[in-house]
Amino acid sequence: xxxxxxxxxxxxxxxxxxxxxxxxxxxxxxxxxxxxxxxxxxxxxxxxxxxxxxxxxxxxxxxxxxxxxxxxxxxxxxxxxxxxxxxxxxxxxxxxxxxxxxxxxxxxxxxxxxxxxxxxxxxxxxxxxxxxxxxxxxxxxxxxxxxxxxxxxxxxxxxxxxxxxxxxxxxxxxxxxxxxxxxxxxxxxxxxxxxxxxxxxxxxxxxxxxxxxxxxxxxxxxxxxxxxxxxxxxxxxxxxxxxxxxxxxxxxxxxxxxxxxxxxxxxxxxxxxxxxxxxxxxxxxxxxxxxxxxxxxxxxxxxxxxxxxxxxxxxxxxxxxxxxxxxxxxxxxxxxxxxxxxxxxxxxxxxxxxxxxxxxxxxxxxxxxxxxxxxxxxxxxxxxxxxxxxxxxxxxxxxxxxxxxxxxxxxxxxxxxxxxxxxxxxxxxxxxxxxxxxxxxxxxxxxxxxxxxxxxxxxxxxxxxxxxxxxxxxxxxxxxxxxxxxxxxxxxxxxxxxxxxxxxxxxxxxxxxxxxxxxxxxxxxxx
Amino acid sequence: xxxxxxxxxxxxxxxxxxxxxxxxxxxxxxxxxxxxxxxxxxxxxxxxxxxxxxxxxxxxxxxxxxxxxxxxxxxxxxxxxxxx
Numbered sequence: 001x002x003x004x005x006x007x008x009x010x011x012x013x014x015x016x017x018x019x020x021x022x023x024x025x026x027x028x029x030x031x032x033x034x035x036x037x038x039x040x041x042x043x044x045x046x047x048x049x050x051x052x053x054x055x056x057x058x059x060x061x062x063x064x065x066x067x068x069x070x071x072x073x074x075x076x077x078x079x080x081x082x083x084x085x086x087x088x089x090x091x092x093x094x095x096x097x098x099x100x101x102x103x104x105x106x107x108x109x110x111x112x113x114x115x116x117x118x119x120x121x122x123x124x125x126x127x128x129x130x131x132x133x134x135x136x137x138x139x140x141x142x143x144x145x146x147x148x149x150x151x152x153x154x155x156x157x158x159x160x161x162x163x164x165x166x167x168x169x170x171x172x173x174x175x176x177x178x179x180x181x182x183x184x185x186x187x188x189x190x191x192x193x194x195x196x197x198x199x200x201x202x203x204x205x206x207x208x209x210x211x212x213x214x215x216x217x218x219x220x221x222x223x224x225x226x227x228x229x230x231x232x233x234x235x236x237x238x239x240x241x242x243x244x245x246x247x248x249x250x251x252x253x254x255x256x257x258x259x260x261x262x263x264x265x266x267x268x269x270x271x272x273x274x275x276x277x278x279x280x281x282x283x284x285x286x287x288x289x290x291x292x293x294x295x296x297x298x299x300x301x302x303x304x305x306x307x308x309x310x311x312x313x314x315x316x317x318x319x320x321x322x323x324x325x326x327x328x329x330x331x332x333x334x335x336x337x338x339x340x341x342x343x344x345x346x347x348x349x350x351x352x353x354x355x356x357x358x359x360x361x362x363x364x365x366x367x368x369x370x371x372x373x374x375x376x377x378x379x380x381x382x383x384x385x386x387x388x389x390x391x392x393x394x395x396x397x398x399x400x401x402x403x404x405x406x407x408x409x410x411x412x413x414x415x416x417x418x419x420x421x422x423x424x425x426x427x428x429x430x431x432x433x434x435x436x437x438x439x440x441x442x443x444x445x446x447x448x449x450x451x452x453x454x455x456x457x458x459x460x461x462x463x464x465x466x467x468x469x470x471x472x473x474x475x476x477x478x479x480x481x482x483x484x485x486x487x488x489x490x491x492x493x494x495x496x497x498x499x500x501x502x503x504x505x506x507x508x509x510x511x512x513x514x515x516x517x518x519x520x521x522x523x524x525x526x527x
Numbered sequence: 528x529x530x531x532x533x534x535x536x537x538x539x540x541x542x543x544x545x546x547x548x549x550x551x552x553x554x555x556x557x558x559x560x561x562x563x564x565x566x567x568x569x570x571x572x573x574x575x576x577x578x579x580x581x582x583x584x585x586x587x588x589x590x591x592x593x594x595x596x597x598x599x600x601x602x603x604x605x606x607x608x609x610x611x
Contacts, residue, residue, distance in 0.1 A: 008565070015564060171557050224553040233549040236529040240587055241545060243594060253542050332546055337538050339546025346550065 016176035023169040024378040033149035035367030040142045044088035046495040048138035061119045063271040077109040078293040088138035140426045160231035167224025174216040205376040215366040222350035255334040261297040268323025283307035311354040312344040375402045403458035404441030410465035411437040417476040456510045463506030470496035530583030
């Protein structure tokens with residue numbers, strides 16, 4: 001039990017409620033899309049699978065692919081090269097130079113998608129870093145959810161700043177939510193199912209919120225860190241410590257730059273370096289970065305995925321010209337430090353990708369519970385005040401966003417599969433479909449007076465859209481279940497089944513008649 | 528947060544003064560937010576916030592002044608070199 005005076009509890013409860021009400025609807029969008037984005041890799045494997053799934057760098061063949069790619073591009077793009085097995089299972093290799101676009105640092109070069117089994121080039125994209133990603137079609141669907149989560153599809157830095165503020169609001173709601181619990185342990189288990197339905201709903205919000213408190217805190221903290229770091233903190237730090245030179249900041253923080261030597265030189269065997277990392281670390285190499293390919297000062301940095309039982313990977317340095325091992329180093333700096341420890345913990349804590357699929361499932365479930373807590377909190381808060389016109393409108397808006405957003409999100413994969421059939425651009429079709437369905441849901445929300453009927457309509461629509469996804473995926477040229485089973489595309493089958501189950505649950509839930517909360521009943525309960 | 532780059536210890540890797548304030552930015556903000564919201568004395572809360580702001584603004588300003596002065600003296604040294 002947390003001892004707080006009545007006045008202090010009242011203040012904290014007010015901060016808790018208002019932090020949620022002011023930004024609750026946007027926060028709900030960010031949390032729900034974040035839960036989906038946990039499966040970024042699986043979404044790409046499901047929507048654009050290769051016929052032979054492998055999601056790691058091959059033991060041989062990378063060296064040949066690298067040399068073929070370097071021969072095919074302007075040597076100025078040899079300045080910096082990286083490659084990794086990307087979310088869609090293809091090896092993405094980007095050969096680029098550090099340039100400036102509109103006065104801001106931006107990479108420019110050529111990117112290849114490479115088949116990890118045949119090493120054939122599947123796609124070639126050229127231009128500025130951001131523009132290149134616009135043409136990365138295998139990742140289009142996953143990118144839609146990730147971008148909505150990261151920046152609400154708003155331009156930089158405004159989207160990142162907004163999601164950063166939302167993260168801080170969630171942090172405030174989590175801390176105050178913890179402090180105002182007068183009976184923390186009891187509230188973890190109190191769900192009065194046999195009493196009033198509305199009381200059950202309030203209890204469900206408190207139980208889900210209480211269990212979810214530590215996780216909400218972690219997500220809010222790491223989420224606002226990621227948003228603010230790139231939008232504000234890194235440029236601010238670069239301004240103070242390095243006169244605005246962000247590249248200099250990265251060089252200093254990452255550490256161990258090679259002494260400059262522009263003499264042309266041969267390049268060592270990258271397959272040998274990757275094999276050496278495998279044997280040293282016992283982990284799978286995840287990200288390979290090459291600085292100054294073809295020069296005497298070429299340096300290779302290879303980061304591994306987290307080894308079995310650990311949360312973070314390791315980083316190894318090699319001399320590019322001889323493929324000789326230099327040292328194992330932290331991600332930041334050349335010796336262990338608090339700054340590095342904090343930095344490397346942020347990603348696994350936020351993305352939940354430290355223990356394969358199981359940690360992702362846990363992160364999805366906890367994230368989904370967070371979205372449920374945000375929505376039910378909004379509905380309880382606004383319904384309690386629904387006898388006042390302003391609050392009644394916010395209650396209706398909560399139903400629109402709460403149940404209309406899943407519908408608009410579920411329409412996006414349908415657009416992704418239909419677009420190529422109609423020869424439309426996948427990314428813009430996805431965006432416009434989302435906007436159109438969200439607008440349609442808003443019109444429905446204005447026309448249907450009964451909020452319960454509105455909920456049933458939007459939830460039922462979401463269920464139908466979810467059920468249509470596997471069918472449309474198959475009809476638009478995706479592998480059938482038999483073919484997926486034969487080629488080991490288990491992600492495709494598992495995802496299809498999950499969508500069908502989720503669709504059936506949505507339809508059943510839409511058919512269920514649930515008594516509506518009213519301002520009067522909730523006020524009586526609160527009293 | 529930006530001011531912390533100038534007073535937080537660099538540590539053995541010489542990166543803590545940059546990496547730690549960036550990583551802890553949400554915590555720094557939250558501590559300040561809760562203090563300012565919950566302090567019973569509004570005047571004291573304002574004073575603490577303004578003093579922190581002034582100290583860090585002053586630190587950053589002083590740092591920029593020193594950087595500019597160093598640049599000027601370096602430029603003067605370069606100009607004086609051919610004269611020798």
